[in-house]
Amino acid sequence: xxxxxxxxxxxxxxxxxxxxxxxxxxxxxxxxxxxxxxxxxxxxxxxxxxxxxxxxxxxxxxxxxxxxxxxxxxxxxxxxxxxxxxxxxxxxxxxxxxxxxxxxxxxxxxxxxxxxxxxxxxxxxxxxxxxxxxxxxxxxxxxxxxxxxxxxxxxxxxxxxxxxxxxxxxxxxxxxxxxxxxxxxxxxxxxxxxxxxxxxxxxxxxxxxxxxxxxxxxxxxxxxxxxxxxxxxxxxxxxxxxxxxxxxxxxxxxxxxxxxxxxxxxxxxxxxxxxxxxx
Numbered sequence: 485x486x487x488x489x490x491x492x493x494x495x496x497x498x499x500x501x502x503x504x505x506x507x508x509x510x511x512x513x514x515x516x517x518x519x520x521x522x523x524x525x526x527x528x529x530x531x532x533x534x535x536x537x538x539x540x541x542x543x544x545x546x547x548x549x550x551x552x553x554x555x556x557x558x559x560x561x562x563x564x565x566x567x568x569x570x571x572x573x574x575x576x577x578x579x580x581x582x583x584x585x586x587x588x589x590x591x592x593x594x595x596x597x598x599x600x601x602x603x604x605x606x607x608x609x610x611x612x613x614x615x616x617x618x619x620x621x622x623x624x625x626x627x628x629x630x631x632x633x634x635x636x637x638x639x640x641x642x643x644x645x646x647x648x649x650x651x652x653x654x655x656x657x658x659x660x661x662x663x664x665x666x667x668x669x670x671x672x673x674x675x676x677x678x679x680x681x682x683x684x685x686x687x688x689x690x691x692x693x694x695x696x697x698x699x700x701x702x703x704x705x706x707x708x709x710x711x712x713x714x715x716x717x718x719x720x721x722x723x724x725x726x727x728x729x730x731x732x733x734x735x736x737x738x739x740x741x742x743x744x745x746x747x748x749x750x751x752x753x754x755x756x757x758x759x760x761x762x763x
Contacts, residue, residue, distance in 0.1 A: 492512045494516075495511045495512055495513065495527070496517050496528070497514050497517070500514040502514045502515075504518055509527060511529075549626075550625075553628075553629055554626075554628040554629060555633055556624075556634075556636050557620060557621070557625050557628050557636070560620065560624075561617050564604075564607070564613065564616075565617065567606065568613050582660065585603060586599065586603050586606055586660045586661065586662050587603035587648050587651060587652070587660065587661040588660050588661075589651075589652055589655065589656075589659075590658065592652050592760065593652075597760045599648070600645050600652060601644055603644075603648060603661055604641075604663065604664040604666065606662035606663070607663055608663065612663060617664075619668045620664070620667075620668060623675060624640075627639075631731065631742075631745055632742040632746070634746050635731070635742060635745035635749050637749075638727075638750055638752075639670060639671070639728075640670065642723050642727060642749055642753035642756060643667045643668075643671065643673070643721075643723040643724050644666050644720065645753060645757060645760075646722065646724075647666015647670070647719040648719070649756050649759060649760050650716055650719025650720075650722075651713050652760060654715045655715045655716075663713070665712075666716040666723075669716075669717045669718075669724065670723050670724030670727075671724060672695070672698075672702075672720075673722065673724025673725040674724040674727065674728040675691075676696075676721075677725050677729055677732070678728065679691040679695050699721075702717065703717075726752060727748060727749055730752070731744075731745045731748055734748060735748070
């Protein structure tokens with residue numbers, strides 16, 4: 485008795501008979517067109533990431549971090565350095581920037597909530613800005629490439645706001661605070677979470693141990709160096725871990741991962757701002 489053969493053919497290769505179908509749209513696909521997904525296989529159209537994407541050439545990737553591969557990271561560095569340079573060149577301008585944009589709890593309580601964010605672009609000295617911008621250069625570009633520029637920007641600013649909020653709720657009332665340390669610790673927290681997920685691999689263990697040691701050193705600094713706002717550090721760190729965990733929980737393996745990461749970052753950012761505004 486003859487069996488009827490399945491004559492369904494791949495929608496992109498009509499000459500290839502196949503029994504595979506896209507688990508998302510149902511189109512018939514051959515083995516070459518099949519992309520492994522979290523559940524089943526997907527066709528090239530469904531597996532393609534959604535939204536706008538930047539193509540990075542091999543030459544750019546091998547050349548190391550640059551504006552072409554990490555535009556948000558280098559834009560933040562450029563703006564922060566420019567603001568510091570303006571204040572360095574003019575004491576009057578520096579005082580005005582601090583007066584209008586530094587974190588100061590009484591003014592935040594009076595409604596100037598933007599200060600928990602704008603203070604991240606101000607720094608108290610050369611070593612302060614050099615340390616923070618070098619840390620951003622080390623931790624930012626790869627995370628931006630992996631997560632996407634918009635999600636990365638939201639993580640950075642949410643961590644800055646998280647650090648500012650922690651300083652507002654738990655810090656001294658009449659102290660002026662400046663610096664991007666909260667935002668930097670947010671990136672640090674995101675990488676710690678990634679290393680924790682990879683801790684069962686040799687690379688993950690090495691990364692987790694290195695980051696753990698670096699974290700211990702930074703946690704000890706406020707007890708050695710005066711005038712370090714450790715509350716902002718902890719607030720930024722916690723924000724970065726929460727966002728990274730949300731990315732892993734909701735976006736991992738999804739074709740629209742960048743959009744989901746954007747939503748997670750925006751949600752955490754908005755929640756922090758609402759907390760400062762209404763609590």
